[in-house]
Amino acid sequence: MHHGSCLCGAVSFAVTAAPQGPSVCHCGQCRKQSGHLWASAYVAMADLSISGTVKWYAASATAKRGFCPSCGSFLFWKAHAEDTMSFALGALDGPTGITVEKHIFVADKGDYYDIADGVPQKD
Ligand SMILES: [Zn+2]
Numbered sequence: 001m002h003h004g005s006c007l008c009g010a011v012s013f014a015v016t017a018a019p020q021g022p023s024v025c026h027c028g029q030c031r032k033q034s035g036h037l038w039a040s041a042y043v044a045m046a047d048l049s050i051s052g053t054v055k056w057y058a059a060s061a062t063a064k065r066g067f068c069p070s071c072g073s074f075l076f077w078k079a080h081a082e083d084t085m086s087f088a089l090g091a092l093d094g095p096t097g098i099t100v101e102k103h104i105f106v107a108d109k110g111d112y113y114d115i116a117d118g119v120p121q122k123d
Contacts, residue, residue, distance in 0.1 A: 002096060003092070003093050004087060006070070008073075010070045011050065011054055012052060013087060020041060023041070024102075026110075028105075029059050031108070037109070039090055040087060041086065042087070043084060044084055045084065048087065054075065062079055064078050064080070074088060102122060103115055103119055104122050105122070107123040
């Protein structure tokens with residue numbers, strides 16, 4: 001069981017299954033929305049319960065991005081075609097026991113930092 005929340009606490013969530021695919025995303029959308037990059041993992045929708053009102057932004061035709069309307073914390077990413085939801089690892093109350101498994105959309109990463117943690121990278 002993991003618990004997380006936004007910065008102000010208006011939105012909180014509980015994860016009741018083992019988080020899958022912990023990754024750091026360097027895509028342009030995650031960079032813009034988070035201010036840098038976005039670390040997340042996912043579970044089946046049935047294993048994620050959300051309290052509070054999430055504001056959803058349809059960043060593309062295939063997915064939506066959820067954030068707290070009060071403080072702006074970027075908390076969730078949901079592909080319309082999948083029955084899973086990604087949640088922000090940075091929003092979890094620690095310790096989490098989770099280890100990032102990969103960097104994704106590395107081809108879109110900013111030029112102002114290097115990825116040097118030895119974790120596998122995917123373009
Ligand atoms: Zn908030």
